Amino acid sequence: MKKIIHVIIALVGFSALFSAAYAQDYLEEGEQIYVDFCEACHQPGGEGFEDIYPALKDNEFVLGDKEEVIYLLLEGRAGMPTFIADLEVDQLTTIINYIRNSWGNDGGEVTQEEVDEAYEFIAEEDDGFGPGN
């Protein structure tokens, strides 16, 4: 039942959220988040840095399974840090959509609900102290 509700929410969300207005919104906000949190490594235009930090433009992983991309942003993977503590969950959705749909990328949209679900799962293990020393 829960799953069906999620699907319904996702479907309703899809038509409502991804109007042209939303797309415009995340492009603008997404660009600012990109400059602040991504560009230092992935460089302007998502071009990447040498063999070290991959280009996000035309990137197979970025354009692939969206759940993996959501988890990538939330918990890090293969050299990527987690941004779960640094960006609000709606900002995370925005930046995922920005990256998947900029510089000629055509990855389609992820919904807030999809990000929320992963966020809840990961937040369960938060011990209150956060990472690092």
Next chain:
Amino acid sequence: MTKTENSKMAGPHATGMTKRSFLQSVGMIGGTAAVMTAMQGWDIGFASEMDRPPQMSTDGNGKKVIILGAGLAGMVLAYEMSKKGYNCKIIEALHYAGGRCVSARKGSIIEEIDGQKQVCNFRDGNYINYGPWRIPAEHKSTIYYCRTLGVPLEVMVNKSGKAYYYYENKEGPFKGQPIRQEEADVDFKGYTTELLAKVADQGALDELITQEDKEKLLEHLKSSGLIDSKDLNYRANRARGHKSYPGAGMNFGELSDPFSMADTFSVRQASRNETADHPAVMFQAVGGMDQIAQGLKRALSDESIVYNSEVTDIIQNENEVKVTYKNTKSGAVSTENCDYVISTAPLGVMANINTNLSEEFQTALKATRSNPACKIGVEMNRRFWEQDDMIYGGVTNTDIEGQRVLSYPSGNLFGAAHGDTGVILGYYPIGGSSVPVSNLTISERIEFALSAGEKIHPGNYRNHFTGEAMSVAWHKMKYALAGWENWSRRGRTRSFPVMQKGDKRIFVSGNIASPALGGWMAGAIEGAWSTMEVIDKRVAEQA
């Protein structure tokens, strides 16, 4: 005999016994086990397997091991496994040993991947630990090497009550105003003591605790000295300090005034200055944390480490591993065969090495995340935080985006060791919040540190800056690409066990092998120890 029982006995010195005669007498009563326990008490005998390297059951018999990376983990592996007869060689990409266990002092160079290069020009004696900076007492593994390799440690003051909390991003009475930690901390404790005492006294806890426990609780709360024993109100006293200090004669000084309860509750207390793994008193290597790495390096033979060598290929078959590396200065390519390879290279760096690791193993390595981290050391020509603010070591906590902490040096206190100068750790953001800072040019970083510091020490911070600073963004260091790495929740369960057992003759070690100790030196050391155990078992099976 347990330790508790042991401590209850009259000590050897009390009876005038010598250490040996005491041991003999204990042995006569309790047998060998009793002697061993007593020796542990003096720290001269045996210890649990947690606080020193594991005993390898196998003899290396000259088996050749190539280790990638001369950081703490790589050097621990070479040091310990050589003792057991393994023929170890470390291949290091940089021209020095230490990996991320480094300090910057006069002449040190920090160069990031975008070509920004800094040469340190601090005055003699000054340094910044731009890698690890503090050791808790419970990191026995780190302390073990300092003790056995003769690397002197000193106190690192992790909590100074005189240091500040500074919050500018939250509305409230203290917005943009530094407040002393001891004032906010004591007020918080005072008001919570008052509230708890009052609800207990009014019977609100009667359903939760017994009458006897309630009386004990009230007794302890009153004996804290923070609340009046009759009306139970929090009252300012010496615990909170004075606004004018007492002196000779009839000068009893004047106690400071507590903040209001509501104001007090608006202050967030620091979380990493008084906990078991971040206690108030921590330790640091005298003269710079890099001394720990240098101690390990001294313990290795000169030919153990090949510098300026970037590994390009690691290819294994059933019988051996072939390692190819390139000299970064001459371009000369070398190939060597060995029995085992242990990579302690950060995983972001290892990702660029051509290997024939199994797909399962490679996928496992990708389940880790890197933690970006930035630091800056800002040199001051006067120890104003000591002379003007009474701050001796400790950490000021801020919510300035990208700063997080400002920490005062615990070395050269009072300028006694090398004069009235010092280096402040000006910022230390970790994780995603460090990325915007790393995107600044070197001069922008200095300006950011100065503007943040000036908010906490107005009139002093900019004024006493010598013009010398050293900053690092660890994720922009070519052979690190992260401050440290650790495992996501999904990664820990799905992939860590795959990584831990290695792939035939190739192993991955270092802090990545210690998910619970990510970013600590103890993580690198104990990660290396755990890999030794895995290899030991592997060799034993093959024998």
